[in-house]
Amino acid sequence: MKWIPWSALIESLAFLALGLMWLSLLVSKKYLLFVAPRLAPFLAFAAVCFCLWGLAGLVSLGQRHYQKRYWPLTVILIPVLLLAGPLLAKPALFTVTAQAPVAQGAAPAQAKPYGVDFSAVKDTGIDTQAKRITLTTENYYETMLTLTKHIDTYVGYDVYAIGFVSYANQPENGHDFTLARYLLFCCVNDITPFGPMCYYDGAEKLPEHQWIAVHGTLTKRNWHGLFQPAINVKAIEPAKEIAGYIYP
Template sequence: MTNRKLNLQILLEMVCCFLFSVMMVYMVLSKQYLYFVTPRMKGYLYFVAAVMLVWGATGVKRLFEPQHKLRLAHCFVLLLPMVLLLLPMDVMNVSKISSQYVGKTGFAMTAAQPDTAATVYVGTGTASQSDGDASQTLPGLDVANKTITVADDDFSMWVTEFYVHMQQYEGYTVSMTGYVFKDPNILGEGQFVPARLMMSCCVADLVPSGIVCLYSNADILKQDVWVTVEGTLTVGERVIDGTTTQEPQIKVTKISTAKEVKGYVYPYYIDG
């Protein structure tokens, strides 16, 4: 009777597949995947985990096939990313990103395309309907007192709302927190943005997002310092590539230091 010898290469391939599957599930359940991609990628990560699990299971029938030469180098394709994911990680902060690079590719695009924001709804609250009615369900909105307190979790939702319905909220007192973003190539004298880093797909495309603030002492504000601003929302104008467009702006009446807000903001796109 021939002794069946365990195929170590197939065994290692199976182990790598199973470990990779477990790693994907762990990253989703622990929410550590948000360091790298947006929440809308959760389903894809579960799909990858399922595929790797099935792939590993298919190796069972080949577990005792004879192997004349052991080849293991290809297993590092799965082992290397797993090792990297186990390393200590933290949210990317503004000091690790070139503000000039981010400003040119991110904030400028946001300001130049306000119409695009009409199909972007973000944050934890419910966006107001297209009929332009100031929805009472929007978090932080006080219609009676004409104030809007922008919570950290609702930052992107309100940035979108201000761009889409800037005339509707003109004259409201707005309070929001962000880091000081200044770029002379985009912003004029006495202007800055209390910004948050927005991730559209993955960490590689982080860009600043926020509302332009008008503040006479903007030049003394330190770049990347976290602040809470309070002021009156107005409708301003900006000339981009020879075209004048309207944009929401905040005339600052009060500014104070704030604690850094951990995490990113995540837009997602829907029809209509």
């Protein structure tokens, strides 16, 4: 009977499976559910290393220098099993969402609130000629950073943005809120609501986590000695939830 080093075979296949799983997460972009885009090169490098490690182990299986040790395999089998979940399940199961109950009789969410096609905006969303700012998933963090650095340049501009209502930061009065998106700086462990403060004189307090589209005027507020962009809200419309995160 031909001798088969089962522990070495399982170890090599596990390393190969782990590398292929990471490559699959990169190709399908499901890795964005867990880490920021700038970490993609490191994941690709690690995936290639694991694949080469697994292939090298398979090539050297015929050499009789292996010992039958199965308990160390748990170190590599555990991440293989953990990564199988994101690959096989729907992304929604691994995405942090902000949902609020829809009030009875509430207006349906529009595909283009205020006639603005947010998905068509591919740049910073700052139109200096029309004096208008459109915040989208792609430009949210970059544009907010630009507005913070040059706040006096853009005060008075019209602002269109979509996000969910957050009271994570203590509002200045009962109706003010943060128009937030979930910011993922490094990995899912540091997800936090991020967005501009909205000054709102509505008749009632908005439900937290409700997705809305806001039209207003850019202003600024003094937050512990630092001027930050804020929005004087003119109008609010229901909006559809936007899946995924924003990244710095």
